[in-house]
Amino acid sequence: MAADKREHILAVAEKLFGDKGFDGTSVRDIAQHANVNLAMISYYFGSKEKLLEALLEQRANYTILEALNKDESLTPWEKIDKVIDFYVDKIMNNLCIHNIMQQANRSSTPGIKELTTKIKLRNFEQIKKIVLDGQKKKLFRKVDIEMTVGTVMGTISQVTLARHFYNVLFNIEDGNDEAYRKKMGPKLKSHLKQLLHAHLDIKNEE
Amino acid sequence: MAADKREHILAVAEKLFGDKGFDGTSVRDIAQHANVNLAMISYYFGSKEKLLEALLEQRANYTILEALNKDESLTPWEKIDKVIDFYVDKIMNNLCIHNIMQQANRSSTPGIKELTTKIKLRNFEQIKKIVLDGQKKKLFRKVDIEMTVGTVMGTISQVTLARHFYNVLFNIEDGNDEAYRKKMGPKLKSHLKQLLHAHLDIKNEE
DNA sequence: ATAATTTAATTAAACGTTTGTTTAATTCAA
DNA sequence: TTGAATTAAACAAACGTTTAATTAAATTAT
Numbered sequence: 009m010a011a012d013k014r015e016h017i018l019a020v021a022e023k024l025f026g027d028k029g030f031d032g033t034s035v036r037d038i039a040q041h042a043n044v045n046l047a048m049i050s051y052y053f054g055s056k057e058k059l060l061e062a063l064l065e066q067r068a069n070y071t072i073l074e075a076l077n078k079d080e081s082l083t084p085w086e087k088i089d090k091v092i093d094f095y096v097d098k099i100m101n102n103l104c105i106h107n108i109m110q111q112a113n114r115s116s117t118p119g120i121k122e123l124t125t126k127i128k129l130r131n132f133e134q135i136k137k138i139v140l141d142g143q144k145k146k147l148f149r150k151v152d153i154e155m156t157v158g159t160v161m162g163t164i165s166q167v168t169l170a171r172h173f174y175n176v177l178f179n180i181e182d183g184n185d186e187a188y189r190k191k192m193g194p195k196l197k198s199h200l201k202q203l204l205h206a207h208l209d210i211k212n213e214e
Numbered sequence: 215m216a217a218d219k220r221e222h223i224l225a226v227a228e229k230l231f232g233d234k235g236f237d238g239t240s241v242r243d244i245a246q247h248a249n250v251n252l253a254m255i256s257y258y259f260g261s262k263e264k265l266l267e268a269l270l271e272q273r274a275n276y277t278i279l280e281a282l283n284k285d286e287s288l289t290p291w292e293k294i295d296k297v298i299d300f301y302v303d304k305i306m307n308n309l310c311i312h313n314i315m316q317q318a319n320r321s322s323t324p325g326i327k328e329l330t331t332k333i334k335l336r337n338f339e340q341i342k343k344i345v346l347d348g349q350k351k352k353l354f355r356k357v358d359i360e361m362t363v364g365t366v367m368g369t370i371s372q373v374t375l376a377r378h379f380y381n382v383l384f385n386i387e388d389g390n391d392e393a394y395r396k397k398m399g400p401k402l403k404s405h406l407k408q409l410l411h412a413h414l415d416i417k418n419e420e
Numbered sequence: 421a422t423a424a425t426t427t428a429a430t431t432a433a434a435c436g437t438t439t440g441t442t443t444a445a446t447t448c449a450a
Numbered sequence: 451t452t453g454a455a456t457t458a459a460a461c462a463a464a465c466g467t468t469t470a471a472t473t474a475a476a477t478t479a480t
Contacts, residue, residue: 031237166368199361
């Protein structure tokens, strides 16, 4: 069936782009790993670049944050914790696509650059709302919001990007996605929560 | 002269690898931008991979941290601030090589992978020492050291890797290195100091 | 329902470039 | 005059993409 094959190609491309980068992955690589004729990729997607665009557009449906922000029953503190849980899970379960997005900023076509920036901006705005709300309610102190969000995103990115470094640090087998998730996911969550609580708490205002 | 030419090729390669990635940069690209015959790159370095290795080995002389750590006159708090200043300056003034190191983890030869990991491990150990010392002196509270260092490295990396994102956020012209340094450097420093002070201060122990 | 016809999916082969690297000849400096 | 530096040209391999032919599926007509 056609739709299944398309999806399969996308899944294979995600893995390969994530592991070896866009430029480091050839169309023949993808075709071979997907057990698909080379020409099928041009047939379905038009080109290698378009394949990447299709991949990003399909995988970047970060709509849960908006929903979370509309939930009036949650306090800003609860929202912060939920955002961390959501983000860490999301990225730890999509290591490849996250790596692709981080790398997509260089070289690639302006369209892809703008697409990834748009996604990041949308997420940033949602977290910003939470922090502003917490400040209005006199729970959070004054902080540099842009940099605070950068710390959350950056800490998580660090764990997915410098993966080999953490494999060595924690004796995790290279390439074992499941073991990495299990070890680093909980570590990331509790660290980020503790960090943001100390950072944002109005009691720590200087 | 020979040594100068070698250095010039390294400088050009650094810029191009940093901008377009290792796989996205061709040997002909480098030769052309360096105004050097194509064959000179093989002649001087042996291969494209070896050129990258030479680049990393030359640029990764992070010895200042060790010196800083031996300075007994500084308190742990002062050391933290100095490490942040040092790191931010270092990376903001070497945006390209930092991007290269972040990307070098995928695809590339095991030798390069190990080299970048070794550098990161060395830096990690130095910061770890400072934190442990602060804890021994009852100034810092108990924290997850691996993740804390990850936050520092990750926040800085985020600012260099997601550069286009911050260009949009702060209305900085794309590609203007100097403007980026001037805007983001101070922001990074003051944010990280405030963040770590709240995070590490034993008074914020829960 | 079956045959005819049209559309979609799939293939192997070839296209022209670009890739990293090497060669063999030449120029330069010691 | 010897060895290093530099060059233009060529190398084979890999690249993304296209072509033209074939098979499978869907649609229409009988």
